[in-house]
Amino acid sequence: MNLDLVSIIVDDYDDAVAFFTGVLGFDLVEDSPSTTNDGRPKRWVVVRPPGGRTGLLLAQADGDEQRAAVGRQFAGRVGLFLRVDDFDAAYGRMTAAGVEFVTAPRSEPYGRVAVFVDIAGNRWDLLGPPGQLSPAAGTGPAER
Template structure:
């Protein structure tokens, strides 16, 4: 058993794909047309994954007012996603250079180095690395 996917609601597909692939270094593993949304607009099945990972993220374009209101606040302001990287400094610098918004500065914790960043939708993530 394994967790296949989790969903992040986004405003638009293509900017979200660009953020996850070009800024975070994920792989686009699927981008297929899907059945129309409840409101009749076209939708896509878009999955991104960290290189070599089994678990992916389904990027779901908001459909309707309720989902649009959840963009960037899916976890009520808490950190809800955790990205562990081998080279914290290099990944942090690459993300800073790409304009990623960070909440605070990197700090050392018993489990490694950590800094909170916001994804393209505004959700909070921990960027984690070794000490």
């Protein structure tokens, strides 16, 4: 048994695909035409980190209630966690690509961490192995 997909509500399929593949480096696993439960057209769009098992289903908001949930799926808390082998390299690449980090990198017992927001406004932890400490990185606690 494994967790296959987690859905993220986004404003636009193409913008979200561009962010997750072009900025974060995820693979586009599937982008197929589909229909809503009541027969309207939509797309089935799945992205996944290279080598990862769990993917993200990018679901374009449909209606006012879903549009209001874009970027608020976790009530302002960190709700997604991206673990990388080399924190400093990933942080540098993401910063250069324009990813918005809302906390400075810091060390925690479980690893290096900094909070960033995705294209929809959801908060993520970028996580690296414990003990990775860059002299240029901050280490103080930050508000999530």
